[in-house]
Amino acid sequence: MTMKARRFVSAIALSGTILLAAAGCSAADPSGEGSAGDNPYDLLTPGVILSATSGDQPYFTTVEDGGEPEGFLIDLNDVIMKRLGVKIEYKQTPTAGEIPGLTAGQFDMVTGGFGVTDKREKAVNFSTAIFWDTIALLAHKDTTITSFDEMAGKRIGVVTGSIQVEFLKNNYPDAVPVLFQGTNAAVSALNSGSVDGFVWSGVSMKPYVDQYEDLAVAYSEPVDHPTSVMFQKSNQALTDAYNNELKKMAEEGLFKKLYDKYFAGLPVPQPMVEIYPNLAD
Numbered sequence: 366m367t368m369k370a371r372r373f374v375s376a377i378a379l380s381g382t383i384l385l386a387a388a389g390c391s392a393a394d395p396s397g398e399g400s401a402g403d404n405p406y407d408l409l410t411p412g413v414i415l416s417a418t419s420g421d422q423p424y425f426t427t428v429e430d431g432g433e434p435e436g437f438l439i440d441l442n443d444v445i446m447k448r449l450g451v452k453i454e455y456k457q458t459p460t461a462g463e464i465p466g467l468t469a470g471q472f473d474m475v476t477g478g479f480g481v482t483d484k485r486e487k488a489v490n491f492s493t494a495i496f497w498d499t500i501a502l503l504a505h506k507d508t509t510i511t512s513f514d515e516m517a518g519k520r521i522g523v524v525t526g527s528i529q530v531e532f533l534k535n536n537y538p539d540a541v542p543v544l545f546q547g548t549n550a551a552v553s554a555l556n557s558g559s560v561d562g563f564v565w566s567g568v569s570m571k572p573y574v575d576q577y578e579d580l581a582v583a584y585s586e587p588v589d590h591p592t593s594v595m596f597q598k599s600n601q602a603l604t605d606a607y608n609n610e611l612k613k614m615a616e617e618g619l620f621k622k623l624y625d626k627y628f629a630g631l632p633v634p635q636p637m638v639e640i641y642p643n644l645a646d
Contacts, residue, residue, distance in 0.1 A: 405602065406449065406451065406473075406600070406602050406603040406606055407599075407600045407602050407603060408451070408603070409473055412450075412452060413451065413452045413453070413454060414446065414451055414452070414453045414454070414474060414603075415453075415454050415471075415473050415474075416453055416454070416455050416456070416472060416474045416475065416476045417455075417456055417457075417458040417462070417463045417466050417467065417471075417472045417474075417475045417476070418434050418438075418439075418455050418456070418457060418458065418463075418475070418476040418477055419457070419458060419459060419460045419463065419477055420457045421459075421460065421524075421547040421548050421549065422477055422478055422548070423436075423548075423569045423571070423572040423573075424436060424437055424568060424571075424627050424628065425437050425477060425478040425496070426439055426476055426477055428457055433455075434455050434476070436627065437495075437496075437623060437624070437627040437628075438476050438477070438478070438495065438594060439476065440623050440626070440627075441495065441611075441614070441623060442476060444610070444614060444619060445607060445610040445611070445614075448610050448613075449606055449607075449610065455476065456472070458472075459526070459546050459547065460525060460526040460527055460546075461524075461525040461526030461546065462526070463475045463477060463479075463526065464479075464488065464489060464595070467489055467595060467596075467597060468488050468489065468597070468598070472597075473596065473597065473603065474594060474596045474603065474607075475489075475594060475595040476594055478495070478498065478566060478569070478592040478593075478594075479491075479528070479593060479594070479595055480498070480528040480588065480590050480591075480592055481494075481590045481591050481592070481593050482528065484531075488598060489595045489596065489597065489598055490595065490596040490597065490600065490601065491593040491594070491595055491596075491604075492593045492595070492596070492604065492607050492608055492611065493593065493608045493611050493612070493640065494591030494593055494637060494640050495591075495592060495593055495611070496568070496591070496592040496634075496637070497587075497588070497591050497592065497634035497636045497637050498568055498569075498588060498592050499567030499568070499586060499588060500529065500532060500565075500566070500567060500585065500588050501564070501565065501566070501567035501582045501584065501586075502521075502563070502564050502582065502583045502584045502585070503552070503555065503562060503563040503564075503565065503573060503574070503581075503582055503583070504555070504561065504562040504563070504580070504581065504583040505555070505579055505580060505581075506579055506581045508561070508562065508583050510562055510584070511583060511584060512584050513536070513537055513564075513584060513586070514537070516533075516537050516539070516540035516561075516562065517537070517539035517540060518539060518540075519540055519541060519561040520541045520543050520559070520560045520561050521533060521540045521542055521543065521560060521561060521563070521564055522542075522543050522544075522551035522555060522560040522562065522564070523542050523544060523545070523551070523563075523564055523565070524544075524545055524546070524547060524548060524551060524565065525544045525546055527565070529564045529565055530542065530544070533564065543559075543560050548563075548565065551563045551565070552573050552577075552580075555580065556580070562583065566592075567585045568628065570582055591636065591637075591640075594607075612641070615641035615644060616643055620641060620643070620644060621633075621644050632646060633645065
């Protein structure tokens with residue numbers, strides 16, 4: 366579902382002038398026009414949502430060869446933005462820059478599958494859950510690692526800015542984290558043998574398992590938190606509007622339709638069914 370009004374903003378570094386301007390504006394009233402009238406969702410630019418996206422998270426949001434972003438979350442946004450009567454523009458941004466850019470006032474939202482944590486909730490608003498993932502270890506099929514406990518002394522790839530960085534630090538400090546700016550770089554390092562494994566979203570690893578016959582998910586386990594998109598902490602209006610439309614989509618069957626489009630054959634996680642009963646198979 367590609368919205369004709371959507372255009373993709375190429376990934377370029379913001380100039381110092383733009384950064385200073387963004388730092389001096391609040392999401393609530395960046396243009397001096399307030400949140401009423403023509404800007405009911407407190408957007409940086411009335412009528413246009415500017416969203417960061419890594420374009421590096423299979424199934425959720427991907428960008429191929431400089432094209433427009435695609436994926437489950439992009440399709441969700443297409444429906445929601447049309448219903449809200451606004452356009453959406455995407456700026457491809459590394460995972461590590463998405464939350465800082467949001468809190469600095471550079472974006473209205475972040476379109477990506479981010480795990481909800483107490484630390485992050487102090488800085489941003491999260492939508493209602495859009496998925497409930499697992500955390501998994503991608504490795505070569507001949508690996509001797511069969512659990513996270515066996516990562517001690519091993520070089521383990523993680524994406525800078527992802528929840529998996531803290532996961533290793535807090536739970537498996539004897540593992541040796543190797544930071545990458547994106548998933549493709551981490552998988553390339555795994556294929557070349559420069560890391561022993563890659564810890565990341567379980568569902569987003571499937572395309573790499575399908576693509577590389579020597580790779581497999583060596584271990585995975587459920588997580589205790591949902592996956593959601595993010596908004597500025599000050600922007601409750603946009604958060605509430607987005608959540609309201611998610612609920613409507615679930616009730617109407619549109620959420621399930623998109624889920625089945627991207628996650629065919631994958632049962633809807635039980636925590637998601639508890640949030641959206643209409644997602645039950």
